[in-house]
Amino acid sequence: MADTINLSDIFSYDQNFQTIMLNMLQTALDSSFQGVMITEAEPGYPIIYVNQAICEMTGYTTKEFIGQSPSMLQGKNSDPKVLQELADKIDAGEIFHGRTFNYRKDGSEFMMEWKIVPIRGMEGEIANYLAIQREVRDGELSDGSLDTKLSI
Numbered sequence: 001m002a003d004t005i006n007l008s009d010i011f012s013y014d015q016n017f018q019t020i021m022l023n024m025l026q027t028a029l030d031s032s033f034q035g036v037m038i039t040e041a042e043p044g045y046p047i048i049y050v051n052q053a054i055c056e057m058t059g060y061t062t063k064e065f066i067g068q069s070p071s072m073l074q075g076k077n078s079d080p081k082v083l084q085e086l087a088d089k090i091d092a093g094e095i096f097h098g099r100t101f102n103y104r105k106d107g108s109e110f111m112m113e114w115k116i117v118p119i120r121g122m123e124g125e126i127a128n129y130l131a132i133q134r135e136v137r138d139g140e141l142s143d144g145s146l147d148t149k150l151s152i
């Protein structure tokens with residue numbers, strides 16, 4: 001795994017630490033090319049944040065997302081095995097990474113790839129879940145490159 005840089009090490013001597021970190025997080029999430037969704041860690045996982053990329057990908061507005069369950073994106077071809085794996089990972093407090101069919105507001109189907117990461121509070125409890133989401137086009141691998149095996 002690649003090394004990660006701990007932002008609190010860089011900013012720990014700055015008195016504006018909290019403000020800078022919050023502004024940085026907000027800017028990064030708002031302007032990401034990938035969809036970002038944050039939910040409560042409660043049953044149904046009510047959505048509390050979505051960025052513009054998710055709205056563009058799905059056709060729903062921020063207002064239409066807030067308070068709903070992410071399962072609003074599911075439909076007839078959503079894979080129950082993938083969703084079960086997701087539920088198992090969440091129960092175990094682990095990171096989930098998978099793909100399944102999801103549905104836009106206009107009913108059109110697309111392949112969603114997403115990662116869900118638990119966000120922990122000061123006591124180590126899971127306070128929220130954060131998902132990074134993107135649409136996968138035909139024959140595309142997780143890193144965005146084309147699967148040449150598929151195109152032969």
Ligand SMILES: Cc1cc2nc3c(=O)[nH]c(=O)nc-3n(C[C@H](O)[C@H](O)[C@H](O)COP(=O)(O)O)c2cc1C
Nearest residue numbers: 039044045070071073074083087114116129130131
């Ligand atoms: C942060 C987060 C993001 C999610 N995003 C999606 C998504 O984009 N597409 C999808 O089909 N399910 C998504 N889910 C999964 C559904 O919410 C889940 O299948 C549904 O909540 C039912 O889960 P349960 O059966 O454990 O209650 C997401 C879940 C979480 C916690």
